Amino acid sequence: MSIDSESVSYAHSSASESMIYRRPGILWALIAVGGAGVVSSYFLEGPERFWANWLVWFVFMVCIALGALFIVALQHITGATWSVPLRRAPERLAALTPWLVPVALIALFSLPVLFSWTQPGASADPAIAMKTSWLNYPFFIARLVICVGLWVLSYRILVAGSVRQDRTKDPQATVRLRRYSPIFMIILALTLTAFAFDWISSLEAGWYSDIFGVYLFAGAVTSGIAATSLLVIYLYRRGWLPGVTEDHLYNLGGLLFGFTIFWGYIAFSQYLLQWYANLPEEVFWFQQRTSGAMEGVFIFLGIGHFFVPFLALISRNDKLNWKRLRWVSVWVIFMEFIDVFWLVSPIEGRGLHLGWPEAAFAIFFLSAGLLIIIRATHMGEDMPVGDPFLGDGLNFHLR
């Protein structure tokens, strides 16, 4: 599941050497405990709760992995040089992408349990009957295979090309990556929209919102930047990114701040239109997510996903402060999880469930994800040493 044997075996810095397997035993133990909890929750708490949790973590994993890939492609497409020294962080985060394959294939089994359009007699609802040409098993599965396939392919092109450049020092690799990035952007726009419609909207197939793909995109990029910042700060604090200064972190904070506003804007646009129109076939979706036990989650989401990072990063000093950026990043990733939970969990009739199965899923997926990212530090150097713009990036000054 890693890049290729050639680049993995290629010299890695002493910095990443000390980071790999720092506590592998603990992570493996946590994976085993979490995995046991995950499996037993299927038998003890029923398949519906199991699949809802599985779907939450599947979507959350897609958000982080594609958010990271987006940052990599964004840097190539804009020709930004300041981010070149930091690029290995999102590239390593994107190592989650190949692991989406098993998670997605398993998630397919949730279709007959969770999704309203798979239920017998669903086509009696005219709103769902209209959508049967889109929502049917063969086409749905084909779309998933295409989406995940394109993501893994893009990951291999974008990240493997960059890691190989560490050794070859070939400037042509940068040119090739810059050519592929716009193509990836188009692929991302189409696949993420299809993914959002398929895996979240179609849970309640009667509902529709054109902006929904953008909503998931905004959350994915916000959490991708937050995860990147965390990884960069981790390396920066230990002095493993020589030449990287607070000015680089400031830009990460600025991106996080900007995309926080973008998320708030998109989220409120979607909410306001459906709230105002008050059409029964649309508004029930928000009704389920803003009433009862979910009301608290809804308010927490609005404050936590927008106002907290907005106010925490508004001043220039805040963005220059790595401690501030670190806790805001952790917070934003947590809020993105709450966002996905809020989207997926309250499907018809299902209230707010928080208990040991949720904890088991969290332990399993978090420790497994952490292990994947730690193992990804095998990949190349801590900085893309072969990139011709690395020098420019290290010379970046804000002031």
Added chain:
Amino acid sequence: MSESIFGVVGLFRSADELLEAIPKIRTAGYSKLEAYTPYPVHGIDQALDLPKSKLGVLVFLIGSLACLSAFTFEWWTSTVGYPLRTGGKPFDAWQGWVLVMVEATILLSTFTAGIGMLFAFNKLPFFGHPMLPSKAIASITRDRFALVLRSESATMDVEAAAAALSALGAESTEVVPEVEERTPGIAWWLRTAVAIVAACVVAGSGTAWAIHIYPTVKPMVNMEVQPRLDAQAPDRFFANGRGMQLPPAGTVARGYMPILAASPDEAGKDLINPLPVTAQVLERGRQQFNLHCAVCHDRLGTGKPWLDSTYQAMPVDLQSAPMRAAADGYLFWVMSEGIRTMPGYAADISQDDRWAIVRYIRALQRSQDATPRDMK
């Protein structure tokens, strides 16, 4: 030295030389420093120890104030000043206010940033900076980097300052005198105000004159100019000068015969339904009933309104015994003239349609109280 001194300028060949000179001149005891460069130089803010701009704080404060004002304005008008039910939403539905709050915040923040930067922090309008008449300015705008040691007292030792700059590698030095009256006085502001007013008058009267000579050319007038009288427009054809004439006394519109009965009971005795009981009449009655009556009386006539409880009306149950017993004429009269809080519908529903509704109400009553005979 009689005239006061702005400072002593030293010109350096490169930005690096300038950056190296700044901490050294600071240790030599000169703390009031300024730098002039042909392009922005990285690191010069920290080297000169420039204070952080307060503009961000000001923008944040004004922006927050704008947001709060917009909220208060929306809240007061929607809930206290002029509460108006819109789209069935509560009066204090905050969701609709957010757009105004966001727009007000952005607008006022932008104005604060722009105007505050120009006038409060850059202190514009500002004429005659002391550096402008200096000899150094030509080089500064081209390829030299100037460091200015500002005079901190009237008795600045210019020779010593120039020597210190030269020692650090300054190519040339120059003593720059202070310029008097750098900010405009009251006369300037008056002149400016008069000029703005004059410009407005000239532009406004010029525009008015141009429109007078060249009236607006309309590309298409077919819809706008029509050979008919507008409502309420005067007309000299009639003696009273009105375009709209009152109908002659006693005129009755077709389908809107006035009801002569003074009370519903009287109408119940005097009036009979002129319409036959046919499928067509009942269908028309059903359509009109659902259109006008059902919103309060329910589609079955049970008097359970679809409206929100805030409407607070208690419509009559048309299925109740008194309503079953009431004569056709009674129902017709109530429909036409209104009763209690129910308004009259004579202006909205034609006479025939009102009678058709009466037929339909009868059918509704029978549908809810069927006898075995009806099943046959």
